[in-house]
Amino acid sequence: MKAIAVVMGGYSAEKIISMKSGEVVMNFLDKSLYKPYAIVIDENEWKMVDGYTSYTLNRSDFSVDLNGQKIVFDGVFIAVHGAPGENGILQTYLDALNIPYTSSSAKASELSFDKGKCNDFLRNNDIPCAKSVILKKNDDIQKDFLINTLGLPCFVKPNSNGSSFGISKVSNVDELLPAIEKAFSHDDNVLVESFLSGTEVTCGVHNLNGVVQTLPITEIVSENDFFDFEAKYEGKSKEITPARISEDIARKVSERTIEIYKLLNLDGIARVDFIITNGEPFVIEAKDGKFKVGDVLTESYIKKIRFKNNREKAHQYNRRTSFKVLREDYVPSNDNK
DSSP states (O other), rough: EEEEEEEESSSSSHHHHHHHHHHHHHHHHHHTEEEEEEEEOOOOOEEEEEEEEEEEEEEETEEEEEEEEEEESSEEEEEEOOOSSSHHHHHHHHHTTOOOSSOOOHHHHHHHHHHHHHHHHHHHTTHHHHHHEEEEEEEEOOHHHHHHHHOSEEEEETTTTTTTTTTTEOSHHHHHHHHHHHHHTSSSEEEEOOOOOOOOEEEEEETTTTEEEEEEEEEEEEEESSSSSHHHHOOEEEEEEEEEEOOOHHHOOOHHHHHHHHHHTTEEEEEEEEEEEEEEEEEEEEEOOTTTOOOOHHHHHTOOOOSHHTTTOOOOOOOOOOOOOOOOOOOTTTTHH
């Protein structure tokens, strides 16, 4: 039986979501094939947790001394949301130790985690991408430039963060600077991007025995103004499968999903999110293996849209996993009682 480290926690505000994801993996991993161990990490400590007992993890070889028995792992299931599980850092560390892991490579993860860089990469490969502007801390914020370039409403979000932490929908000029300040509280770089109106769908994709295949397309219907934390994790949305779209649009979504999966060199299970506007699927986000990549709408693609008001709308925002918020009293258990 293979020993699998289910790594959860992390260094960002997404830790609470990661803990829930880890709990789900611990509960549903096939126990006839694998022995899962809960590994909880934060900026101060990496440890194996079994009920209310914890054991320090040896980072030199990613092992644990369990009452005199050295536990080494045959593989790692990365359930960390945000850093260091989605930005390539954990993958680089595991590569150095020759320990296999779920999700995409370190390079693909690093690219997918940086929304601005991912947008540029996809844009350079003629993938439709939302118009956006990257802001850095201490930049001189030019409100008029941002509004003239992106229009209103627009979205402001941390460049390297997920689960809708720090994201705001800006509908008027007075909301712009507070939204930017909020996003900077989560990241040193902020992405401001235009709004895209339409039907939101998500398409899963995976590589099975060398063949990249898509899964049934799901339509996302948020009860809130946009797909925020509450909609993602607290039941304020509906997920409709199959999506209520035409066969032609479904085909376009599937083809574009596979194209992005290959372009970004993703691996395992991934997901690409779209907004369908004017009969065309615009990518808003792709997430690699574990449960992240960029969001998108290119200049060349926007120019092909017939109506000016639709050309001026382009939006991408962070998505979610299917898991609800972790209950506050959850304690990982390696025997999953």
